[in-house]
Amino acid sequence: MPENTTPQLILDSLSKELDLSIWHGEQYINHPFSHHSFSDDSATLVGYFNLIHSNQAQVLGKVESNYLQSLGDQEKKKAYQRLFGSETIAIFFTDGLMPPLELKSFVDEYKAPIFCSNLSSTEVITHLRYFLSRALAAKVTLHGVFMEVISLGAMLTGESGLGKSELALELVTRGHRLIADDAPEFMRIAPDIVVGSCPLILRDFLEVRGLGILNIREMYGDSSIKFSKYLRLIIHLTSMQSIPKSEDRLATPQLTKNVLGLEIPVIRLPVAAGRNLAVMTEAAVRNHLLMIKNYNAADDFIERQQRSIQQDS
Numbered sequence: 001m002p003e004n005t006t007p008q009l010i011l012d013s014l015s016k017e018l019d020l021s022i023w024h025g026e027q028y029i030n031h032p033f034s035h036h037s038f039s040d041d042s043a044t045l046v047g048y049f050n051l052i053h054s055n056q057a058q059v060l061g062k063v064e065s066n067y068l069q070s071l072g073d074q075e076k077k078k079a080y081q082r083l084f085g086s087e088t089i090a091i092f093f094t095d096g097l098m099p100p101l102e103l104k105s106f107v108d109e110y111k112a113p114i115f116c117s118n119l120s121s122t123e124v125i126t127h128l129r130y131f132l133s134r135a136l137a138a139k140v141t142l143h144g145v146f147m148e149v150i151s152l153g154a155m156l157t158g159e160s161g162l163g164k165s166e167l168a169l170e171l172v173t174r175g176h177r178l179i180a181d182d183a184p185e186f187m188r189i190a191p192d193i194v195v196g197s198c199p200l201i202l203r204d205f206l207e208v209r210g211l212g213i214l215n216i217r218e219m220y221g222d223s224s225i226k227f228s229k230y231l232r233l234i235i236h237l238t239s240m241q242s243i244p245k246s247e248d249r250l251a252t253p254q255l256t257k258n259v260l261g262l263e264i265p266v267i268r269l270p271v272a273a274g275r276n277l278a279v280m281t282e283a284a285v286r287n288h289l290l291m292i293k294n295y296n297a298a299d300d301f302i303e304r305q306q307r308s309i310q311q312d313s
Contacts, residue, residue: 004032005135007090008114010128018117018127022083022296023093024104025113031135033057033089046128048121057084058091061121066098084110092128094121137187138260145206146184146196146229148177149285153196153229155184156281158237162271165208167237170278172206177226178216181206186231188260197228233288235267235281240270 004171007029014020018115022029039138046057048064060068068079083091083108093099096118107114117124144157144169165181172178180198188194204217204225217225234257267284269277287297 005132006030006032007115009135010090010131011115014127014131014142018119020092020115020117023099023114023116025107025111028111028113029031029087029090030108031111032090036103038179046124046125046132049161056087056089056186057132058088058095059094059121059125059128060096065093069100070246080106080294081115084112090110090115092117092124094119096237123226132181133244134187137189139185139187140260141185142259146179146198146231147171147280148179148226148229148246149209149248150176150289152233152285153179153234153288154281154285155196155231156235158271162237162239162275164237164252167277167281168206169208171281172216172277173185173221177224178204178206179226179229186259188262194264195228195261196229196231209212231259231264233267236266236268237271237277238268240272243268243270 005259011020011022011029046055048059048061064143071079078104090108090112091099091114093114098116099114104112136212142155142157144155144256145164146153146155147168148154149171156167158164168178168181179196181204183198183199183202185199186194186196204215206214206216208214253268255266256267257266258264265288267288268278269284271277288298
């Protein structure tokens with residue numbers, strides 16, 4: 001998405017889907033929406049017009065339109081001022097309604113365009129919320145290889161030269177899917193969801209030392225590529241020497257990395273000669289999926305030991 005999200009972008013992207021047309025204020029459709037964060041307590045992005053909570057995109061259906069028409073002249077003027085005030089970027093009339101002609105002067109005064117749609121208010125709000133939440137979501141680019149491994153979005157990270165790309169290539173040959181190499185882009189689209197995708201210029205490509213640039217789609221087919229996936233796990237490749245000898249060997253350390261305000265689990269995978277990193281990555285993902293279901297192999301093993309000791313005593 002472009003850095004600035006504007007009513008023009010909404011019109012270009014959703015005009016057919018929402019049966020959208022501009023009623024007045026075409027010269028103002030390049031004013032950008034404000035940045036959106038799920039940690040903000042500010043006004044919501046889009047919603048029904050009311051006199052308490054303002055939205056950057058105001059939606060008026062039959063109920064709201066009938067309410068405005070029932071007001072006296074002075075009360076109606078104040079309501080229109082509230083409608084266009086509070087950082088309103090655009091207004092959407094739904095259900096095939098035509099806006100009152102007196103709104104044209106407010107459009108020109110506040111520089112907020114009015115759109116019309118034949119769809120219901122619920123449909124328009126649903127589409128706009130989804131579109132704007134993604135377009136305005138906080139974004140970050142991380143260094144590594146983003147893969148879908150056993151249906152889970154896993155990011156391979158680590159210092160240069162440890163074999164991230166070689167591991168990704170072996171995982172692809174084992175039936176897993178590449179999302180992005182080197183610079184995957186992540187955005188937070190919900191309070192508990194960070195989704196990763198590939199920049200268009202890097203899509204389908206993987207760089208492997210000694211082989212150069214490989215087109216994974218051409219080599220392994222369409223099924224080897226995935227466009228986007230929720231980030232659920234980070235596999236961090238590290239040297240064996242960096243693992244403390246005092247570390248508990250029975251349990252996987254509970255590490256996390258903050259990505260756009262969300263704590264993502266991290267599994268450190270020591271790299272050493274003779275270790276099959278692809279098999280270990282698959283095992284790490286499978287074990288993580290079990291832990292999500294509240295099964296911990298280390299706890300199970302310790303419990304078995306305790307039962308065995310009690311039986312022998």
